[in-house]
Amino acid sequence: MGVKLLLEKANVPGIRTYDVYRREGGYAAAEKALKEMSIEAIVEEVKKSGLRGRGGAGFPAGMKWSFIAKPEGVPRHLVCNADESEPGTFKDRYLMEFLPHLLLEGLLISSFALGSNDTYIYIRGEYAWVATILEEAIIEATKNGWLGKNILGTGFDCMIHVHRGAGAYICGEETALIESLEGKRGNPRIKPPFPAIQGLWMRPTVVNNVETLAAVVPIIKMGGEEYAKIGVGRSTGTKLISACGNINKPGVYEIDMTISVEDFIYSDEYCGGIANGKKLKACIPGGSSVPILPANLLLKTAKGETRYMNYESLSDGGFATGSMMGSGGFIVLDEDQCIVKNTLTLARFYRHESCGQCSPCREGTGWMEKILQKIELGKGESSDIDLLWDIQRKIEGNTICPLGDAAAWPVAAAIRHFRDEFEWHIQNRALSQTSNFGLQHYADPIHVPA
């Protein structure tokens, strides 16, 4: 059993309610932070913890906090990013649904540290029932003196507001989220200025992921240094992984980042192996935007070393032979899955979600979907693969926000590692409509040059 810092109490009956959460030691970290610690000391602990943003980019949270501008007389805001729309990702939902007070406690401490008197949770619109759970928890916390005016007699006022989005992946991008929170279309802003200087209503703003903000609770409780001892290297603490696809036990798991990918997939404590006795073909280890890897490169790096579930190891080899930790959305594909079709559904997703501001993204995502559709339907031509490659390269790095890259990477990685499967579709048009390319050599041992 690995260390559990966030989900330790998730199975305690009634933990969703204030009374049980408090009885189990909840809000002790908030009490400590507000009564015994200075703002600088809280930020310092978060810095020492090495906590990296859990929303996808992995930016150090303490550093982000220290960037926030503090002009005299201008309110500052903390915004919790609960948009969670990256395919494969459903960890924040789990945390909010089962441990709403853990998030509120993390938000309270973080709001205190950042000086945010009005903190917003931007939650994806479809999570309507989760928004209700959060609102009920806010009422309870307010009744018990943890939110509202003059909290614990410290003179600090804080209110947490739940804001429901309305169906747009792009609103997970922090500047689009801010636009959306202002009641506008979710068009990302050009940076700079960064939100830390001019964010919500042009005021200094910090946007952090749900899991990042919840992790502040154990960090304050145990101290940043102790937290940093868990995990390995710059992958400190624990990480929530939402595992899905063709595995025996899909679900949300808290891991300390020392476990190997192989153990994570095959051990009974986690995914429990591939479903229906099938073989592992491929995996997208960090949400749909990160590169897909064939089984052999997933379990071992190109150097033939064991790959682990942490930031550094998952990205070992760069995009040529590695992937990314991303949002922790772990998507497993078995030997029956078609890489072309899987890539097509993702291309369709990004086309649907492009906000349309930049032409490489708006046009490119549409073209990629069309070409993939053609190949999938058995109408592909051999020039299509190069064309796809060309389009994704023209999107990457040429757009206002990283959605363009996020759309390009899955296509690039699919072609990079599964080019022969694409070719097979094109050369065997009729056959590809009735059967699958299958596992082929994708799980063969990697050849390590001496």
Added chain:
Amino acid sequence: MSLEFNNEQMTEFNRLVAHYPEGKQKSALLPVLHLAQDSFGGWLPTEAMDYVASLLQIQPIEVYEVATFYSMYNLKPVGKFVFEVCQTGPCMISGSDNIIAYIQKQLAIKPGETTKDGMFTLKLVECLGACGYAPMMQVGKIYREHLTKEKVDAIIVEYRMQIVALN
């Protein structure tokens, strides 16, 4: 048709707007559009959008451009129950294609269509954050997960019974 919130809806409207600072009431637009859609039969006719604009003291165009951007707002009438079935990668590899085909067959409609009796609409949507509980669909405010053909049948019967109970 003139559309207006009743007293209860007006109370909710005021609660939503109170989350934002003075003069920033436009921020309440998304939540208020949800309220309007729930209050006015599951979709947003132009009158509803104009009404929301007047309540928030913003231009109607500011409401239209938002309502057209977000996928949860319906700009056309929909059935009493909208089956929004997820079709993205993780759901697809977990068998959503079969579920989508089965729902089409059972309701005799295609994606985007509504049954003649106005009961059901089928919509294909992108990842709803339930990938580990696939295949799945959203109906109104709830998620129906781990779908099988049997489960789909039972869900259809369940909603038909709800309507019978109401009439």
